[in-house]
Amino acid sequence: MKSKAVFKTYNQDQLSLLPPSYDELVPKNHPVRIVNHIIDNVDISTLESTYKGGGTSSYHPRMLLKVIVYAYLRNLYSSRKIEQALYENIHFMWLSGQSKPDHNTINDFRGKRLQGHLKKIFHQVVLLLSEQGVLSLKDIFVDGTKIEANANRYTFVWGKSIKTSKERIKKQLKELWYYVEKVYKEEQHIPNTPDFQALDADKIEATINQINEALQGKEIDKKVKQKLSYAKRNWPKNMAKYQQQEAILKQRNSYSKTDTDATFMRMKDDYMQNGQLKPAYNVQASTNNQYLTNYTLAQTTADTTTLKDHINNRIENYKQKPETLTADAGYGSEENYTDLEDKEITAYVKYNYFHKEQQDKKKGKSNPFHPDELYYNQQTDTYYCPMGQAMTYIGSYQKKTKNGFSQELHRYQAQNCDGCPLRSLCHKSKHNRIIERNYNLIRLKSKARKLLLSQQGIAKRKQRCWDVEAVFGNIKQNMNFKRFMLRGIGKVNVEIGLVAMAHNLKKYSLTL
Known part of the structure; x- marks a missing residue:
């Protein structure tokens, strides 16, 4: 005989003696409580001072900030979806104290009110996390990623x-x-x-x-x-x-005509997998232990020219400089090495062809015609080609980069290349071979090489891969943030700050 199924009691009309509190419905270590606690402990007085007195009352900026940060933590980026969550989601109702600002209020607060203020709030949050011992401000890992702008791809x-x-x-x-x-x-x-x-x-x-x-x-x-x-x-x-x-x-x-601050950049994660040019922003990030400690926005495609401003911004906000900085070959320029040396920051920054140089060394490969391989007599300031011919100093000149950084190049020329049996292998010039040497860059590369090949340098290079790149992977894949919602560099700066804060708080909540 088949036994009768037993169901749990289900009665929608059953009343409670006392209505439940939203606080009882939110678990103890839920991320929404982390957001609430952290935002309660930051100073937002400068943000509050932007509100004028008189007139009707305004929604409290601390409540709006909590709601938006938690929304980004939950991958909600649309102001309309955030408004909907305030009516339907218990966590949002608890966080807002049942306040229900509409999407216009949310968007106005995010796009206008937070401009010029969110960065300071973000750094306060980072300092609070640093006090908890989950990250360090002494060692940073720097990299950049391109995020598509909210702009038409064809109005260029x-x-x-x-x-x-x-x-x-x-x-x-x-x-x-x-x-x-x-x-x-x-x-x-x-x-x-x-x-x-x-x-x-x-x-x-x-x-x-x-x-x-x-x-x-x-x-x-x-x-x-x-x-x-x-x-x-x-x-x-x-x-x-x-x-x-x-x-x-x-x-x-x-x-782009629809966002004039966005620059067309070649995107790696293009939908068609053909590297199309799209309007985007170059996001520069500093991380430690997979926490974002600083972010800046650049409108240029190359990372090389962004490092100096990124470090200056970091020092300005924290009033202290990092002890070490690790970055890939995209940042290895004479200007960056010089700036880091002047700031007394130990730089584990690769230069172009660093890996190829190490691979060739392991395989025993060498190019005897490369300027670096030519014999140099320091006393007479003379280079010697593979045939033993002297290449004498013929002068130097100053060269400026696009950023205005001045480089000094020394030139050396062979006396007579006519009839040389190695000429076709040595150079393609119609005249006697001339080489240029940048002694400051040579010195800086030698210093960088020594640091990179040290035991600590090898450890730093390995850590960089899973530290900063993992952050970008989380933002783009797990948080599904691949395109900005707002337009204009001021508003985009706010949005990437919200993404960074949400990333940090979500990661912190997982450690509790």
Whole structure:
């Protein structure tokens, strides 16, 4: 005989003697309690001071901050979804004290109120975590990752295209003036030649007017007349547009029209796996024990030029410098090595070809024609090529990088390469071989190599892989944060700060 199934009591109309407290429904070590406790212990007085007195009451900024940070911890980034959670999710109801700000209030607080304030709050949280002993501010691991901007991928403006268009207008203006000179070639009086250098919208308009005046009363070719008419209607306004675009670009090579602060960058994790260019921001991060200790945003694609500003920002916020810094070869430049040396920070930073150099050394490979392999007589300041010919010093010069960093390069030239049996292997120049040596960079690379190959350096390099890169993996894969919700570098700075704080608090909650 089949036994009768027994079900637990289910009665939606059953009343409780006393209504349950939300506090009873939130587990003791739940992440929402961690967020609540940490945010309660940070100073937000500067944020509170931005609220004006009078009028209707405002939602408390501490409550809004708790709600948004916890939302990011739960992978909720849309202000509408956060609003929905405040009505439906017990944890959000408990955290907000049953306050129910709408999505406009949430978005306004996140995008406007937190600008200029969140970074200070983030660093207070990091200091609290440091006091708990879960991270150290003495040793940092630095790397960068590109996160897609909230911008249309096809509304792009390219610096090279602007330059080409400006040069085309300049060339066509000159051609029109050559036509004027051709018309006046048989006359003694030739109008004064306009200035074609540093053309702007006003100068172009003045030049076109000058050409029209010069051709007034003359028999003009029909095509030239049409071109002048087109030029007067379009070229001044086009040049004004190009000037405005260049002001937005500054030192960048591109930007998106829907987020002018975003630069087009080649993304590694492209959906089509073909490395498409997309509007993005270059996020620079410092980590320790997989906790984010600092973040900055860069609008350039290369990591090399971002390290100096990133370290300065870190020192400014913590009022102290780290003792050691570990980074990959993307940061190994003379400027970065010099800056870290000046700041007395022990730098475990690889340079280009460091790994290849070590692999070739293990395999016993060497290139006898490489400048580093040539014999150098320090007393006579002379290099010797593989054939034993002296390469004497012929002078030095200063070279500036895009960042304005000055480099000193020394040049040495062989006396006679004609008839040398090794010439085809040695160099491809039609003249005698010249080599350039940057002695400061050589010294800095030697210092970096010594640190990288030390026992501590090897340990640091191994740790970097699972420290900072694991943080990016968590943000992009586990938190599913691959594209910013907000536009403009100010708002994006707030958003990456919220992501960083959520990452830290979620990791901290797992240790309790």
